[in-house]
Amino acid sequence: xxxxxxxxxxxxxxxxxxxxxxxxxxxxxxxxxxxxxxxxxxxxxxxxxxxxxxxxxxxxxxxxxxxxxxxxxxxxxxxxxxxxxxxxxxxxxxxxxxxxxxxxxxxxxxxxxxxxxxxxxxxxxxxxxxxxxxxxxxxxx
Amino acid sequence: xxxxxxxxxxxxxxxxxxxxxxxxxxxxxxxxxxxxxxxxxxxxxxxxxxxxxxxxxxxxxxxxxxxxxxxxxxxxxxxxxxxxxxxxxxxxxxxxxxxxxxxxxxxxxxxxxxxxxxxxxxxxxxxxxxxxxxxxxxxxxxxxxxxxxxxxxxxxxxxxxxxxxxxxxxxxxxxx
Numbered sequence: 001x002x003x004x005x006x007x008x009x010x011x012x013x014x015x016x017x018x019x020x021x022x023x024x025x026x027x028x029x030x031x032x033x034x035x036x037x038x039x040x041x042x043x044x045x046x047x048x049x050x051x052x053x054x055x056x057x058x059x060x061x062x063x064x065x066x067x068x069x070x071x072x073x074x075x076x077x078x079x080x081x082x083x084x085x086x087x088x089x090x091x092x093x094x095x096x097x098x099x100x101x102x103x104x105x106x107x108x109x110x111x112x113x114x115x116x117x118x119x120x121x122x123x124x125x126x127x128x129x130x131x132x133x134x135x136x137x138x139x140x141x
Numbered sequence: 142x143x144x145x146x147x148x149x150x151x152x153x154x155x156x157x158x159x160x161x162x163x164x165x166x167x168x169x170x171x172x173x174x175x176x177x178x179x180x181x182x183x184x185x186x187x188x189x190x191x192x193x194x195x196x197x198x199x200x201x202x203x204x205x206x207x208x209x210x211x212x213x214x215x216x217x218x219x220x221x222x223x224x225x226x227x228x229x230x231x232x233x234x235x236x237x238x239x240x241x242x243x244x245x246x247x248x249x250x251x252x253x254x255x256x257x258x259x260x261x262x263x264x265x266x267x268x269x270x271x272x273x274x275x276x277x278x279x280x281x282x283x284x285x286x287x288x289x290x291x292x293x294x295x296x297x298x299x300x301x302x303x304x305x306x307x308x309x310x311x312x313x314x315x316x317x
Contacts, residue, residue: 113150
């Protein structure tokens with residue numbers, strides 16, 4: 001994996017900060033679409049799977065493929081993925097575009113894409129978990 | 142970053158989507174079953190050099206079915222034949238890479254990445270000295286090894302993108 005210079009790290013972090021609201025909005029939609037297991041207080045496994053693939057992927061396209069695979073399934077969570085999958089793919093495409101705006105070197109672009117995706121998923125999952133917690137507090141009250 | 146990582150993340154992703162979208166938009170449906178795509182993906186992962194044979198077999202099977210089929214079914218089978226023909230052209234062996242009717246294939250991408258000394262190997266000539274012949278044979282051998290290695294790494298990477306995009310398109314078509 002290419003090591004990014006501090007300037008590119010700062011610029012990618014700034015992009016993540018500036019777009020936090022947009023990413024959080026997607027987290028809210030993940031909550032509305034996938035919800036969670038209220039009886040056992042377990043979060044939806046699809047959220048963990050998404051987070052896992054984003055954090056472990058060495059190729060950004062593997063993240064896009066995860067979403068496409070979920071949307072293309074015959075059974076399971078495919079209906080829920082189909083309601084917001086294209087918006088997730090559009091969001092990922094924007095990250096891809098931003099990596100090209102930030103640098104022209106292909107190796108840096110690959111590393112930037114993955115860095116942006118990890119910032120993106122942190123914001124999405126945090127919002128989802130926050131919604132879960134609020135829902136549980138509402139239930140307890 | 143390796144060459145296969147980079148191409149898989151850029152060129153293969155783009156080509157898989159473009160080639161499939163062009164075909165599927167043209168024929169207006171997704172002609173092959175999920176199970177056939179799972180088979181294609183498995184072959185690409187485990188026996189990358191056999192993808193074109195697998196696709197040829199599927200194509201021949203569809204052609205045989207088409208011969209005795211009613212008109213409506215024959216149209217559906219033609220779409221299946223077109224799909225497998227695309228797979229053959231995208232994966233075909235290097236001997237056909239130069240005259241493929243498609244403008245891009247994994248093989249052609251490999252030929253573009255050949256190391257300089259393996260690109261223009263002089264043709265065999267009767268008046269070559271023993272040393273020249275030996276040198277040429279060694280270059281040919283190295284070229285073949287290099288191309289086989291390319292296939293082993295790049296066919297699985299490309300067809301991962303290709304199969305996933307097909308499943309995505311099929312899922313979306315079922316939704317509409």
